[in-house]
Amino acid sequence: MTEFGLIEQISKMFATIPANGFEGIGDDCAVLPIGDEESLVFTADMLAEGVHFLRRATSPEELGRKSLAVNLSDVASMGARPVATLLSLAIPRDLPQGWIERFMEGYRDLSTQHGVALIGGDTTASDSGLIVNVTAIGRTQSQHLKRRSDARPGDLIAVSGPLGESGAGLRDILNGQYDTPLAHIHRNPTPQVAEGIWLGSRPEVRAMMDISDGIASDLRHIMERSGVGAEVEIRQIPTSVDIETAATAGEDYQLLLTIAPTKADTLLKEFEACFHKPLIPIGRITAGNRLEWLDHGTPLDVEWQGFRHY
Structure with missing residues (x-):
């Protein structure tokens, strides 16, 4: 189970x-x-x-x-x-x-x-x-309050920071490399507290959750609760490691959110002005029920899954 x-x-x-x-x-x-x-x-x-x-x-x-x-x-x-x-x-x-x-x-x-x-x-x-x-x-x-069930077709999907580095750091630790920069990131997550409070105050932010099991799992939780699909452009995923690790590895503790499309540009600009870092768009919510991974708009034949506890 x-x-x-x-x-x-x-x-x-x-x-x-x-x-x-x-x-x-x-x-x-x-x-x-x-x-x-x-x-x-x-x-x-x-x-x-x-x-x-x-x-x-x-x-x-x-x-x-x-x-x-x-x-x-x-x-x-x-x-x-x-x-x-x-x-x-x-x-x-x-x-x-x-x-x-x-x-x-x-x-x-x-x-x-x-x-x-x-x-x-x-x-x-x-x-x-x-x-x-x-x-x-x-x-x-x-x-x-932001819930997983409020995403709507057409929403922009965004994340609050780089993905996959913690998962790559865990890989280093399991290989006995305890002192690498990525291992340090894995052991020292930064909760996005101020960012979450700020985004909570914005009505154009619809669904939101944190990324603990990788977007390949966590985005599916939003999809299931909201009854929607999603498409993710892999070249837009912010990462310093390989794309599969960025999509599937857990414990990033960045925020994953969907934004009403008519207000997205304003929100992105105001977030960067407030926090001096970008909120990164990675895809859109669709009217279907599937998660599609795109490479420059071309669907990929992959079935990536996030971290599974057991």
Whole structure:
């Protein structure tokens, strides 16, 4: 069973239980309206040693920052401002003295950068490696929320930065090359928090999510939720690595969004003026149900898939 097959099965098991005001499974965060104009968003991510990181290839400070960064990315992708987190740790007995303190220093540094409070959590022992679980909470105007289900045919598809470098960095790490520039990028993701909040305030931005499993998977999530197709011009994908890695590798934590076509030029110019970097168009949403990869407008006979958790 795939990850999303399991999620769908679990969702059906709980479908008869009242949602108590929550808008649940299907986006990067669950949503809870508070009052008439504001909403809270909630997300959780788990990092398991040997699956999401190698302790020998990652400093405690890096892992602390990354554990928080991947959750802040989910909140930002909804157009929300992160405000608080809960942190739970399953700690193996072989951790060196001071390792957890250094992990917490990294977690605190990124928390301080974004003004995010640590409000609770849990600790326990582990006989199977270090496990980190973070729950993040965000807050925004309800009208600023961005969902995967709002893409429309004709929308421009754009990304907020280069793709594939983290995946190439993971490849370096698995090959024992821990100190390459790409390995550093993999261990030190930058959540697009300010960009997500800004894009959330723009009504011409329709669907949005973060890129954690590669656009070959993540764009399909938008397609499925919105009932649309998509075409991507591979020569427009921003990357310093090979195109297949850029399309399929995970953990970039850039933003993937669709933009109403009549307002796209203005949005692109204002984004660059605000953040001093471009928002990069890579394709368009179509009325079909397929994801097509184009090379100078010519369809490619490829079936690229993004990262699969199991």
